[in-house]
Amino acid sequence: MDRSLMLDQIKHHYRFKRxxxxxxxxxxxxxxxxxxxxRNSFDAELIYTKCDELNSSWLLNGEGPMLRKDLETPLPVHEAGSTYVLREKINAMEGQIEALKQANEALRETNSTLRDxxxxxxxxxxxxxxxKTGPDRP
Incomplete structure (x- = not known):
């Protein structure tokens, strides 16, 4: 993999503009x-010590996901960029949908109790x- 491109990805990950x-x-x-x-090169050891969340395999040979945390759910290299971000957003939305379903059910139960x-x-x-009844009547 092009080392200059890898440097750009690291820069983007840390949100550095320059x-x-x-x-x-x-x-x-x-x-x-x-x-x-x-020179299309870099000091991988130096980068690894300063950017400890990087996947060493990606840093050394450009293979696998860029970040260590992504090793748990490995993606093909061509999916490690924007597709991964989209999958993370989908997972977050699915969690939000589940929370909304639970909140909706709780509201239905409360509504039923209020009607009763x-x-x-x-x-x-x-x-x-x-x-028929009153303070003096049973």
Whole structure:
């Protein structure tokens, strides 16, 4: 894999806008980063020590997911980018849908309880108004 592209992916992961920011994060001079790009190389050991969430296999040979956390659910290399992000969003939405279903069911139960309570109060009011029961009557 193209090392310059990998550097871009690392930069994007950390949300750095400029190479200077990535160089600062790695503790190197911007010129060193520029030289890596020109030579299509980089110091994998240095990057690995400064970016410990990176998958070492990806860093060394460009294979597998970029991040270690993604090793639990491995994706083909061509899916490690935007498709992975979309899958994560889908998983989050499915969790939200499940939570909404549970909240909806709880609201249905509360609504049913309120209807039952309303009917009890209506009957009680009718009894009081008709004089069948009262403070002095059982």
């Amino acid at each position: 190479d200077v920011d990535l160089a600062r994060h790695l503790g190197i001079k911007p010129q060193a980063l520029s030289n890596w790009r020109k 309570t309303r009917e009890i109060y209506k009957k009680r009011i009718e009894e009081l108004e008709s004089g």
